[in-house]
Amino acid sequence: MLILHWTILTHASLGHRAKVDPKVSADQRGHGIGVALDVYTKSSMKDRATAAKQLEDSVFTKPVRRRKKAS
Numbered sequence: 001m002l003i004l005h006w007t008i009l010t011h012a013s014l015g016h017r018a019k020v021d022p023k024v025s026a027d028q029r030g031h032g033i034g035v036a037l038d039v040y041t042k043s044s045m046k047d048r049a050t051a052a053k054q055l056e057d058s059v060f061t062k063p064v065r066r067r068k069k070a071s
Contacts, residue, residue, distance in 0.1 A: 011041035017047075 008029055015025040026036035043051075
């Protein structure tokens with residue numbers, strides 16, 4: 001049974017990485033989309049690092065100031 005779980009987990013994670021529609025991927029495994037995303041889909045370290053970098057950039061980036069028009 002454990003091997004089956006790993007197969008499902010791999011299918012879900014590779015589909016997520018390949019940008020397969022989550023509903024289609026869930027249907028292929030016979031699960032609803034909530035189970036597919038919450039239980040079986042795992043983010044790669046690269047995806048996690050990218051998300052952390054995006055959050056860091058949004059927090060620590062200085063806002064662009066617009067110059068006032070000369071009157």
